[in-house]
Amino acid sequence: MISFSSFYKQISDSSLQHWLETLPSILGQWQREHKHGSLPKWEKVLNKLHYPEADIIDFKTSVKIGSGEQLSDGEREKLENLLAIFKPWRKGPYSLHGVEIDTEWRSDWKWERVVPHISPLQNRTVLDVGCGSGYHMWRMLGEGAKHVVGIDPSPLFMCQFEAVKRIAGNDHPVHFLPLGIEELPALDAFDTVFSMGVLYHRRSPIDHIYQLRDQLRTGGELVLETLVIDGDENTVLVPKDRYGKMNNVWFLPSVDALMLWLKKCDFTDIRCVDVDVTSLAEQRSTQWMPNESLVDYLDPNDVSLTVEGYPAPKRATIIATKNQPNKDLI
Numbered sequence: 001m002i003s004f005s006s007f008y009k010q011i012s013d014s015s016l017q018h019w020l021e022t023l024p025s026i027l028g029q030w031q032r033e034h035k036h037g038s039l040p041k042w043e044k045v046l047n048k049l050h051y052p053e054a055d056i057i058d059f060k061t062s063v064k065i066g067s068g069e070q071l072s073d074g075e076r077e078k079l080e081n082l083l084a085i086f087k088p089w090r091k092g093p094y095s096l097h098g099v100e101i102d103t104e105w106r107s108d109w110k111w112e113r114v115v116p117h118i119s120p121l122q123n124r125t126v127l128d129v130g131c132g133s134g135y136h137m138w139r140m141l142g143e144g145a146k147h148v149v150g151i152d153p154s155p156l157f158m159c160q161f162e163a164v165k166r167i168a169g170n171d172h173p174v175h176f177l178p179l180g181i182e183e184l185p186a187l188d189a190f191d192t193v194f195s196m197g198v199l200y201h202r203r204s205p206i207d208h209i210y211q212l213r214d215q216l217r218t219g220g221e222l223v224l225e226t227l228v229i230d231g232d233e234n235t236v237l238v239p240k241d242r243y244g245k246m247n248n249v250w251f252l253p254s255v256d257a258l259m260l261w262l263k264k265c266d267f268t269d270i271r272c273v274d275v276d277v278t279s280l281a282e283q284r285s286t287q288w289m290p291n292e293s294l295v296d297y298l299d300p301n302d303v304s305l306t307v308e309g310y311p312a313p314k315r316a317t318i319i320a321t322k323n324q325p326n327k328d329l330i
């Protein structure tokens with residue numbers, strides 16, 4: 001069974017103390033809800049992941065754990081087969097004792113676009129909302145963060161994260177909690193909060209921005225990355241049905257609309273630091289994610305459009321600072 005004890009041990013002296021009292025029952029409930037799905041099978045696989053302390057660990061320029069020289073060919077093949085049970089691997093890439101997990105997404109490319117613009121993470125407490133397999137959490141640690149907490153309700157992503165953590169060693173101050181953002185109380189605690197690739201999945205984007213704001217200390221930094229469209233501050237696309245074959249896409253604002261939303265939610269120093277059309281090289285099918293990918297979501301005759309005729313995915317990164325609350329707006 002997945003244990004959250006190292007989370008409690010490492011976080012217990014922090015300003016998050018009051019939250020920790022309610023967490024065990026929430027996490028216990030999550031485990032009970034998933035006990036009839038694939039989770040028990042995945043937990044058995046996790047329990048087989050025992051490896052020597054890695055000779056090399058790099059989180060600064062990639063996520064690489066172990067040079068590969070510590071395992072025999074047979075041991076490496078066994079590791080590869082165990083990790084394959086957690087397919088599809090969407091977010092990465094990872095290099096784990098010589099096993100190269102070529103994921104659907106080049107999440108490292110997103111990180112390289114974002115990291116030059118954020119406040120240095122050195123010694124900061126960080127929350128990554130919708131962290132997926134946790135790829136960016138390791139990179140946050142590589143930038144010197146003191147503690148990284150990721151939340152994501154997906155049991156598969158949790159197990160992928162746990163697999164990497166078991167190989168990296170349990171002492172790293174990085175923790176995954178299987179929660180949705182709506183399950184967090186207002187913690188007012190984190191120095192930096194990331195929400196990357198989540199806002200368009202939320203039915204109420206302004207509430208999402210408030211929920212993110214509630215996790216930050218005053219003066220803390222929000223890093224918000226989401227799908228955008230071209231237009232002015234009143235332009236927002238709400239897809240009629242699917243967007244890029246996804247049935248859970250709600251609001252795609254223009255950059256100016258998004259900046260207005262952040263202003264209205266009492267953020268200051270709001271700036272758009274990157275806008276990027278997702279390339280077919282950044283999101284594609286691989287051996288580790290053999291299902292459909294971006295090329296199948298775009299119009300085969302015009303890749304500037306999705307199969308539904310909407311603008312193809314374009315992502316913006318906005319950075320903003322939490323201000324003192326303006327009581328009139330709440």
Ligand SMILES: Nc1ncnc2c1ncn2[C@@H]1O[C@H](C[S@+](CC[C@H]([NH3+])C(=O)[O-])CC(=O)[O-])[C@@H](O)[C@H]1O
Pocket residue numbers: 091107110129130131132133151152153154157179180181182195196197198201
């Ligand atoms: N209510 C919720 N609360 C928290 N997370 C959620 C919720 N609902 C869905 N998610 C999670 O949000 C993530 C969105 S992916 C971004 C991954 C990473 N951040 C990336 O930037 O590559 C989208 C993308 O591929 O862009 C998924 O892992 C969901 O399980």
